[in-house]
Amino acid sequence: MSIASNTPSAFRRTGRRRAAFQEKLVKRIFFLCALVSVLTTLGILGTLLNEAIKFFLDVPVWSFLTGTQWSPLFSPPYQSFGVLPLVAGTLLITTVAAAVALPVGLATAIFLSEYAPERVRKTIKPILEVLAGIPTVVYGFFALTFVTPMLQKVLPELLVFNALSAGLVMGLMIVPMVSSLSEDAMLAVPRSLREAAYALGATRIQVSLRVVVPAALSGIVAAFILALSRAIGETMLVTIAAGATPKLTLNPMESIQTMTAYIVQVSLGEAVHGSLEFRTIFAVGFLLFIMTLVMNVLGYFVVRRWREKY
Amino acid sequence: MKQHEQLFTPRRTARKITGVVFYALFLSAVVLSIAGLLTLVIQVLIEGVPWLSWHFLTNYPSRHAEEAGILAAMTGTVYLMVLTAALTIPLAIGAAIYLEEFAPKNWFTTIIEINISNLAGVPSIVYGLLGIALFVSWMNLGRSLLAGSMTLALLILPIVILASREAIRAVPDTYRQAAYALGATQWQVVRGVVLPSSLPGILTGVILAMSRAIGEAAPVIAISALVYLTFVPGSPLDRFTVLPIQIFNWISRPGDDFRGIAAAGIIVLLVILLSMNAVAIYLRNRFQTRSEE
Numbered sequence: 001m002s003i004a005s006n007t008p009s010a011f012r013r014t015g016r017r018r019a020a021f022q023e024k025l026v027k028r029i030f031f032l033c034a035l036v037s038v039l040t041t042l043g044i045l046g047t048l049l050n051e052a053i054k055f056f057l058d059v060p061v062w063s064f065l066t067g068t069q070w071s072p073l074f075s076p077p078y079q080s081f082g083v084l085p086l087v088a089g090t091l092l093i094t095t096v097a098a099a100v101a102l103p104v105g106l107a108t109a110i111f112l113s114e115y116a117p118e119r120v121r122k123t124i125k126p127i128l129e130v131l132a133g134i135p136t137v138v139y140g141f142f143a144l145t146f147v148t149p150m151l152q153k154v155l156p157e158l159l160v161f162n163a164l165s166a167g168l169v170m171g172l173m174i175v176p177m178v179s180s181l182s183e184d185a186m187l188a189v190p191r192s193l194r195e196a197a198y199a200l201g202a203t204r205i206q207v208s209l210r211v212v213v214p215a216a217l218s219g220i221v222a223a224f225i226l227a228l229s230r231a232i233g234e235t236m237l238v239t240i241a242a243g244a245t246p247k248l249t250l251n252p253m254e255s256i257q258t259m260t261a262y263i264v265q266v267s268l269g270e271a272v273h274g275s276l277e278f279r280t281i282f283a284v285g286f287l288l289f290i291m292t293l294v295m296n297v298l299g300y301f302v303v304r305r306w307r308e309k310y
Numbered sequence: 311m312k313q314h315e316q317l318f319t320p321r322r323t324a325r326k327i328t329g330v331v332f333y334a335l336f337l338s339a340v341v342l343s344i345a346g347l348l349t350l351v352i353q354v355l356i357e358g359v360p361w362l363s364w365h366f367l368t369n370y371p372s373r374h375a376e377e378a379g380i381l382a383a384m385t386g387t388v389y390l391m392v393l394t395a396a397l398t399i400p401l402a403i404g405a406a407i408y409l410e411e412f413a414p415k416n417w418f419t420t421i422i423e424i425n426i427s428n429l430a431g432v433p434s435i436v437y438g439l440l441g442i443a444l445f446v447s448w449m450n451l452g453r454s455l456l457a458g459s460m461t462l463a464l465l466i467l468p469i470v471i472l473a474s475r476e477a478i479r480a481v482p483d484t485y486r487q488a489a490y491a492l493g494a495t496q497w498q499v500v501r502g503v504v505l506p507s508s509l510p511g512i513l514t515g516v517i518l519a520m521s522r523a524i525g526e527a528a529p530v531i532a533i534s535a536l537v538y539l540t541f542v543p544g545s546p547l548d549r550f551t552v553l554p555i556q557i558f559n560w561i562s563r564p565g566d567d568f569r570g571i572a573a574a575g576i577i578v579l580l581v582i583l584l585s586m587n588a589v590a591i592y593l594r595n596r597f598q599t600r601s602e603e
Contacts, residue, residue, distance in 0.1 A: 022497060023496060026500075027408075027412050027496075027497075030408035030412055031412070032404075033402075033404025034404070034408040034413070034422050035422075036464075037422060037467060037468060037471065040429060040467070043440055043464075044432065044436060044437075047439065048439060051443060104343065105339075107335055107336045107339030108340050108343060111339065111340050112340075115333065115336060115337075126591075127344055127347060129587075130347065130584075131347045133521060133525075135525025135554055135583070136525070136528075137525070137558050137561070137576075138580070139350075140561065141561050141572060141576060142353060145357065145569055146349065146353045172346045175343050203328075204333075205325075205328055205329040205332045229431060230431075232433070233432075233434070233436070235433070235435045235527075235528035236527045236528055236531075236554070239558075240558065240561055263435050264435065267531065267532040267535065273447055282439060285435070285436055285439040288433060288435070289432065289433070292433055293428070296428060296431040297428075300427075
């Protein structure tokens with residue numbers, strides 16, 4: 001007597017061949033779902049390149065990358081396509097943000113991972129999560145209506161739209177990212193390393209700064225890089241608070257324009273689809289995409305290459 | 311003894327002082343972030359609360375601040391989120407199931423995985439450009455609700471996939487083995503065992519991703535531009551506006567009054583966000599206690 005004849009009919013209801021077919025079909029469908037993400041990347045690359053190449057047929061790549069005058073929306077004699085002012089604006093804001101977020105984020109991470117008792121940690125972490133979840137328009141509002149007026153009391157020559165307050169607020173915005181990624185790296189440092197240092201008579205600060213931070217350095221550096229890449233791509237905050245005047249300057253008190261803010265400005269405006277003015281945003285977007293991609297890849301590379309294995 | 315002292319000087323006081331100084335520094339860093347958050351919230355409340363009213367919630371935008379309302383933006387946000395969720399959830403769960411349960415270990419799977427984590431780092435405005443070129447122009451959807459939600463869906467897809475994969479990975483292997491031992495096929499295991507037990511985790515990821523999407527303005531603004539809408543979108547092909555765009559619109563107008571209603575709009579946005587996060591935290595806690603049983 002075979003086993004099959006004993007099984008209840010409910011079990012045999014689906015024929016084997018049908019089941020096998022169903023298995024294959026389901027697997028295909030799930031595979032297609034996973035493929036969408038690859039298609040997204042191809043789509044991004046394809047559309048950006050497609051429009052950017054058309055743009056570079058009219059404007060030489062070299063003059064785009066090295067030009068110091070950005071005025072694509074002017075009429076032809078004054079029109080100029082040098083992207084450096086936008087890049088400089090982006091980097092200026094990112095530098096100000098980094099000056100705030102890196103030390104504050106790292107200090108927060110050290111506090112949470114090495115000093116704070118569990119109860120304190122459990123209250124602070126959700127607060128940081130809320131900070132990370134606030135929409136960037138809200139940060140823009142905060143920078144424009146609170147931080148700038150406050151700063152103007154100290155620095156009367158500060159313009160209404162300026163890189164400084166946008167950068168400072170962006171620093172506040174990316175603190176949670178720096179701190180949570182660095183804290184993860186520090187929590188991965190084994191207890192035994194800390195205990196060995198304590199046994200040698202090290203104080204808590206010595207353990208934190210000379211044992212834990214060096215041991216977690218790859219993760220911390222990666223956190224810095226990823227946070228800066230986020231700052232480079234941030235859009236609404238700088239559109240609202242940093243201004244719309246592309247300028248090659250190192251002075252954070254001035255009004256500037258970032259690459260992202262320029263893209264928003266044009267997509268809001270009247271530029272006709274397919275015109276040279278409209279294509280500039282794809283050229284700028286492509287440059288932005290490459291910059292953040294390089295930083296993200298660098299971040300992963302740092303983690304993989306320099307990770308201490310325990 | 312003398313040699314000893316040269317090799318090691320305790321410097322007790324100096325070390326204690328450094329310890330205290332740095333402790334103060336670390337603590338003030340934490341306090342700084344929290345103070346920043348508090349100031350932000352208080353500032354928004356001070357500016358916005360006087361403008362909050364039933365009238366504000368139930369009316370369309372207006373050239374006069376005191377008559378302006380947020381109805382078009384609120385319904386736009388709700389519609390956009392529903393469409394986005396409908397597009398994202400099946401795709402993300404499917405992709406996560408494929409990667410966790412079906413995918414062979416080969417170079418193509420590795421490419422998909424690297425690709426997903428890279429997509430999570432692409433600036434949101436770049437998705438906006440993709441949306442303009444692909445959905446608005448090429449697919450000829452115009453600056454419509456559908457084009458906006460497709461763009462947002464692609465934007466949050468990597469986030470939901472990553473969260474869903476984590477939830478699926480958290481399902482103990484013994485569950486799967488038990489089902490296989492009963493003769494279940496792979497699809498039956500996924501449908502009957504893996505999905506039900508990872509659902510709360512997946513749902514948490516979905517809600518958190520949606521709360522990111524709700525506040526996301528850059529890609530949506532690139533798609534929809536600044537429109538002055540005095541109607542509620544009736545079909546997916548209609549033009550639309552959402553809360554962050556409306557807020558941006560009000561912020562960029564001169565005058566203290568518009569600043570006030572911008573703050574009122576922010577309060578509405580933050581309330582929606584916080585309640586979504588609360589639901590996610592509730593689900594996460596329930597999920598955690600369950601798996602410990």
